Amino acid sequence: MANPLLSPSLLRTLEQFQLLASRRARSSARGERRSRARGQSVEFADYRNYVHGDDFRYLDWNLYGRLERLFLKLYEEERELPVRIFLDASESMTFGEPVKFDFARQVAAAIGYVGLCGFDRVSVIPFPALPPNGQTDPAAWILQSAARGALRAVRGRKSAMQFFQNLAALTAGGQADLNETLRRGALEARHTGLAVVLSDFLDPAGYEAGLTALVGRGFQVDVVQILAPEELTPTTYGDLQLVDSENGAVQEVTFGRFRLKAYQQTVQNFIQRLKEYCQPRGINFFTAASNTSLEDLLLRQLRKAEVWA
Amino acid sequence: MNFLAPAALVFAVTIPVVIVFYLLKRKRVVKLVSSTLLWQKFLAETQASSPFQKLRRNWLLLLQILLLALATFALARPYFAAKIKPAHLRVVILDASASMQSTDVSPSRFESARAEALKWVDSLAGRDQMVILQAGAYTEVKQSATSEKAALRRALQSCAASDGPTRLVPALRMAESLVRDQPGAEIHLFTDGAVPELREFENKALPLVFHRIGVRANNVGLTALDARANPEDARQRAVYVNVANFSSNQVETELELRLDGRLLETRPLRIGAMEISPQVFITTQPRDGIFNLRLSARDDLACDNEASLVSLLPRPVKVLLVSKGNRLLERALRAAPLVQLSVAQSLTDPAAGFDFVVLDGVVPAVWPRGNLLAFRVPNTNWFESLSQIQAPAIVDWKSTHPLLRYVGFDNVQVVESLTAKTPSWASSLVDSPQAPLILAGELGRQRIAWVGFDPLDSNWPLRISFPIFIANAVEWLNPANVQGGQLLIKAGEAFRLPLLHPETSAQVVLPDGKVREVPLDATANEFVFGETHRQGAYRLRIGTNELVFCVNLLDAAESDNRPRDELRLGQFERVTATTLQRANLEVWRSILALGLFVLLTEWWYYHRRTV
Numbered sequence: 066m067a068n069p070l071l072s073p074s075l076l077r078t079l080e081q082f083q084l085l086a087s088r089r090a091r092s093s094a095r096g097e098r099r100s101r102a103r104g105q106s107v108e109f110a111d112y113r114n115y116v117h118g119d120d121f122r123y124l125d126w127n128l129y130g131r132l133e134r135l136f137l138k139l140y141e142e143e144r145e146l147p148v149r150i151f152l153d154a155s156e157s158m159t160f161g162e163p164v165k166f167d168f169a170r171q172v173a174a175a176i177g178y179v180g181l182c183g184f185d186r187v188s189v190i191p192f193p194a195l196p197p198n199g200q201t202d203p204a205a206w207i208l209q210s211a212a213r214g215a216l217r218a219v220r221g222r223k224s225a226m227q228f229f230q231n232l233a234a235l236t237a238g239g240q241a242d243l244n245e246t247l248r249r250g251a252l253e254a255r256h257t258g259l260a261v262v263l264s265d266f267l268d269p270a271g272y273e274a275g276l277t278a279l280v281g282r283g284f285q286v287d288v289v290q291i292l293a294p295e296e297l298t299p300t301t302y303g304d305l306q307l308v309d310s311e312n313g314a315v316q317e318v319t320f321g322r323f324r325l326k327a328y329q330q331t332v333q334n335f336i337q338r339l340k341e342y343c344q345p346r347g348i349n350f351f352t353a354a355s356n357t358s359l360e361d362l363l364l365r366q367l368r369k370a371e372v373w374a
Numbered sequence: 375m376n377f378l379a380p381a382a383l384v385f386a387v388t389i390p391v392v393i394v395f396y397l398l399k400r401k402r403v404v405k406l407v408s409s410t411l412l413w414q415k416f417l418a419e420t421q422a423s424s425p426f427q428k429l430r431r432n433w434l435l436l437l438q439i440l441l442l443a444l445a446t447f448a449l450a451r452p453y454f455a456a457k458i459k460p461a462h463l464r465v466v467i468l469d470a471s472a473s474m475q476s477t478d479v480s481p482s483r484f485e486s487a488r489a490e491a492l493k494w495v496d497s498l499a500g501r502d503q504m505v506i507l508q509a510g511a512y513t514e515v516k517q518s519a520t521s522e523k524a525a526l527r528r529a530l531q532s533c534a535a536s537d538g539p540t541r542l543v544p545a546l547r548m549a550e551s552l553v554r555d556q557p558g559a560e561i562h563l564f565t566d567g568a569v570p571e572l573r574e575f576e577n578k579a580l581p582l583v584f585h586r587i588g589v590r591a592n593n594v595g596l597t598a599l600d601a602r603a604n605p606e607d608a609r610q611r612a613v614y615v616n617v618a619n620f621s622s623n624q625v626e627t628e629l630e631l632r633l634d635g636r637l638l639e640t641r642p643l644r645i646g647a648m649e650i651s652p653q654v655f656i657t658t659q660p661r662d663g664i665f666n667l668r669l670s671a672r673d674d675l676a677c678d679n680e681a682s683l684v685s686l687l688p689r690p691v692k693v694l695l696v697s698k699g700n701r702l703l704e705r706a707l708r709a710a711p712l713v714q715l716s717v718a719q720s721l722t723d724p725a726a727g728f729d730f731v732v733l734d735g736v737v738p739a740v741w742p743r744g745n746l747l748a749f750r751v752p753n754t755n756w757f758e759s760l761s762q763i764q765a766p767a768i769v770d771w772k773s774t775h776p777l778l779r780y781v782g783f784d785n786v787q788v789v790e791s792l793t794a795k796t797p798s799w800a801s802s803l804v805d806s807p808q809a810p811l812i813l814a815g816e817l818g819r820q821r822i823a824w825v826g827f828d829p830l831d832s833n834w835p836l837r838i839s840f841p842i843f844i845a846n847a848v849e850w851l852n853p854a855n856v857q858g859g860q861l862l863i864k865a866g867e868a869f870r871l872p873l874l875h876p877e878t879s880a881q882v883v884l885p886d887g888k889v890r891e892v893p894l895d896a897t898a899n900e901f902v903f904g905e906t907h908r909q910g911a912y913r914l915r916i917g918t919n920e921l922v923f924c925v926n927l928l929d930a931a932e933s934d935n936r937p938r939d940e941l942r943l944g945q946f947e948r949v950t951a952t953t954l955q956r957a958n959l960e961v962w963r964s965i966l967a968l969g970l971f972v973l974l975t976e977w978w979y980y981h982r983r984t985v
Contacts, residue, residue: 157408165408267409296412306402309410316410317402318417331416 069233070174078364079175082373083183084146084259111139147188147258148180149284151250153291154191155241156310157267161293161355166237168355169263169291174232175363176261179373181225185258189216189232192246193239208234240311243268247275257283266290266339269312273342280346287372288343289362290336290352297332297354298325437976461501462558463519465549466491468533469565469587470510471540472865472927473935476566476588476674483587484535487564490585494562495526505552506530509545509565510907511538511866519552536907537677538866539929542569546580553581567938567951570931576944586951588937592621594645594671595678595933599862599926601665601685604656608711611685613655615667619645620934627671631655634663650930662686664911664922678933682911682924684861690714691852694742696721697734702835703749706844707732713848730821730851735828745821745851750792750828756817757794764790766806766827775803777814777823777846781839788834791827800824814850819872821856823847861923865909869923871901877917885910885925 071079115124115135125138150173158166173189180187191213198206212234219228243264250260260279266272266288279286299320307316320328336352343350349370353362367373407413468491474484491506498504498521506517506529517529546561553559560581566588575582598616605612619625624646631638638657645651662685669679693707695717707715716728721738725731730745737751752760768783783804793809796802800815800822813824829835849855863869873894880892880901885908892903894916901916906925913922927933941949 160408265408267411269409269411293408296408301403301405304402306404307407307410307413308404310406310408314410316413316417318413324420327420328412328416331419332412334419335412335415 070171070229071178075175075360075363076178079179080182082179082368084148084176084179084185084373109138109140112136113139146180146183146185147254147256148176148185149250149254149258149260150176150187150189151247151260151262151264152189152191152235153241153243153262153264154235154237154239155193156238157241157265158237158291160310161295163355165265165291165293165355168353168359169289170232170235171359172263172289172291172362173261174229175359176372177219177228177232178225180259181219181222181228184221186218186220187228188218190246190250191216191235192243193241196239205236209236241268242270243272244270244275244278247272248278251275251278251282251284254282254284258285259287260284261287261289263289263291265292265296267296272339276342276346276348280348285347286343287349287367287370288339288351290339290350292332292352292354294354294356297329299328437972437979461503461521462560463503463505463553463556464494464498465505465507465552465559465561466494466530467507467509467542467545467549467561467563467565468516468530469540469542469563469569470508470533470535471568472535472537472677472929472932473540473566473568473675474535474587475537475677476593476935477676478588478590478592478674482535483566484533487585487587488530488533490587491530491562491564492527495523495530498523498526505549506533507545507548508533509540509542510536511541511864513541513545513548515548534907536866537909537925537927538907539864539927539932540565540569541866542572543574546572546575546582550575550578550580563941565941566935567941568932568935569941571942571944573944576947578943580943580949582941582943582949583952584941584949586937586939588935590674591934591936593673593675593678593933593935594619594621594625594627594669595673595675595927596667596669596681597650597678597928597930597933599665599667599681599683599928601683603688603711608688609658610656611659613657613665613667613683613685615653615655615681616650617643617645617653617669618650618930618933619647620936621673622647625671625673627669629653630666630668630670631657632666632668633657633659635666659685659687664924675933675935677909678927678929680909681926681928682909683926684858684911684922684924686854686858686861688712689854691730691848691854692716692728693730693732693848694718694721694725694728695732695734696736696738697732698736700734700830702840703732703734703829703844706835706841707848709841710845710848729853730848743820745853745856747823747825747847747851749825751824752792756800756822756824757797760792760794761809762790763793763806763808766791766793766808766811768804768811769807771804771812772802775801775814776850777812777843778803779842779846781843781846783834783839786832786834786837786839788827788832790831793826821851823851861921863906863923863925864929865906865925865927867906869901869903869906869912869914869925871914871916871921873899873901873916875917877901880914880916882915883913884908885912 112125113136115137119137123138125136128136152169152173154166158169177187177189195206195209195213212231215227215231243266247262262276276286276288302321304319305317307318340350349372351362351366351370468487470484474482474487476483479486495504501521503519503521504526505515505519506526508514508516516533517526520526549561553561560583562583562585564585564587567586595618596615597618598614600614602612602614604610613631615629617629624644626642626644629641629643639655641653643651643653665683665685667681671679673679690712692714693716695704695707695715696719697703697717698719704715704717707713720736721731721740721742723740725742725744728744730747731742733746733748733751735750754760766788768786768788771778771783773779773781788811791811793806793811796810796813799817800813802810802812803814804810804812811826815822829840834840860870876896876898877894878896879894882890882892882903884890884905890905894901903914906912909925909927911922911924913920939951943949
């Protein structure tokens, strides 16, 4: 079955990567990540005195021969890295050519695929949450609900295709609350890990509280801001009455070519403020227009920033 | 503060227009966007920035600066230091006579002349001045010399055509005095050329520009009207009327005669081109009344198609003959119609009960107040000096005077006569080489006919002309006829009425029904009314008396409304109609239109390129 999000060549390239986490994995499930836990692996960690009930197989007989004391060899336990991808599926993500949401799903698929190849547990959290059943087409709601449910925890490379299909089944709509979503995501996580936030960050309430909650919880946070080309360089001029797609707010503006630079400066200021917020908090920040090359983002920018290697 | 052109304040309405431009709500295009967050930040950043910004190259700004610079430049009232050319004077004479009411040009010749004159006002340049004269029955200065166009337009608008004849001579005389010693001055005469001869201005080198108004002649009109007792039957009235056809074609029309509005007779007429048809209506008249004649012809000039006449029934004429005995004179007086003759040897009272007095060589003790026919009466109050001449030869007589109608002095010899120098109040009717022999005139309100010789000292009583002269004298001296003559005047002439008792006010009802109250001086012995521009019957109430007088055009020169190609000034000089059009074309309208265009361009550009 063909992957609707990523090309086979890109997948092959991504298979060679592994997500880098500066923090040790704290998951309880076994995986391939070094952790502070002691367990079974080939990596020697430490010795400790034998106590009654320990497994004889881990006694260091050579040391007993020299010291006549029983020491137990400890090995590092390799555990999984929980990767939580916060995917903005609000109405504002449905704009752009190409659509921002499609670009975000591709980035999520790529990060998720790298995570799955590394035996990490990948969770995709689309927000806003689905409206209660009955407000939309029931069949579509069930489909959406199933896809979202399936994306909550995916592990193992063999689940990649299903993962992609579920991602492709997602739709965007509604008004998002970025802060609330991130804050809740931080609280709900049993184990911290890697948190990737894919959004346009065009939330009137801001983003600071949510990102702070993630960082405070112990997540290593990567932020990818995705903007539409029209948001960076508007092409509609004249007397405009702009209607916000999410909250319906109306803004009257008269816009001409000679003010384009001022607008672009405003956008750059907005991006710069987000970047300046992220950097002191150890958050990797990336921005991309939805029409930029996916490969450039994934293979160059993210790699350069050592999101993966 | 004063304004040279207060009418220009009307352009203040452009200010609200500009405000309206700014009040117009722009139609905005509704567009759904992902989020308005960036736009809010954009607006907040651009609006909350410094009150000053970097000056950008902005066409809108340049246009506004250009407009302000031009306005400031204009307010500074720039001028060039140059030698000022002397201002030229234009005297506009607008013919307001009856013929200018002709409708051969729409709506009338007068309106066309006014429109043409207005164009000349518009073309008045700089400091050039203009005078507006209205030439009707009398000349009226509508506007003295000014370069203020608004005043000149108002003056032209206040002009109106009358039913009166043209009296161009006074107007041209006034214009001549205005343009005298004025280099470059011009007299612009707007007329159809239906004017009397202007012999007076021959060789005056008048800078006259003749603007011919009118295109054709199509008019039939009444040119003369009179009512008398029928010579063949004194109980009947004879109404004489002249109908003239001034068009180039034969005209068939009908002539109606009415008495006090009652139709008496309708007579079909066929008048050849440029012919005059005299008509006589014989009718009975039971009482005093107004004869009204009306032509049914549809021509270009309506005002000469109707005429009215007050006709008073003849009354017996009481005549007092003061004579030592002159049977020829007495018989001639008795032969005159309706005469009740009394004869006396002398006169010792004013003879108030008589219509007029005949003095036959008798100097009365008390001079009569009424009209007088005097034969060889030396009155030193009438003449400066009197002398006697023997056998004066009669060499000339004035046959146009009513006293000498059908009277000839061929074969009349006079033995001896008193002579005097013609006084100012009288005119000479019969002349000898040395001095006048018969004088007639009006002294105060008294009509006097003075014959210097005794008829018995001549062979005149043996000639047929003598009884005719006596009959003419009875008619001319009859106060009733004098009054009747006063009741028929031409349009534009003043109506005069002697006042026997002092009055304080009079009331005149005009033909159109309007009422004019005329205050009178208690010491005035004459009522004068000059507002006789319109023809028709005027009703006068003064004291307890009420009378009617009629105003008519009855002017062949006016009825002949052929537009002339040239005006004749005397025998040799002619002024040809000009084809000159407006001389100066003002360009301020174009400049204003250009300014408006710039303003609209600015507005369009402002909205196209947005804020």
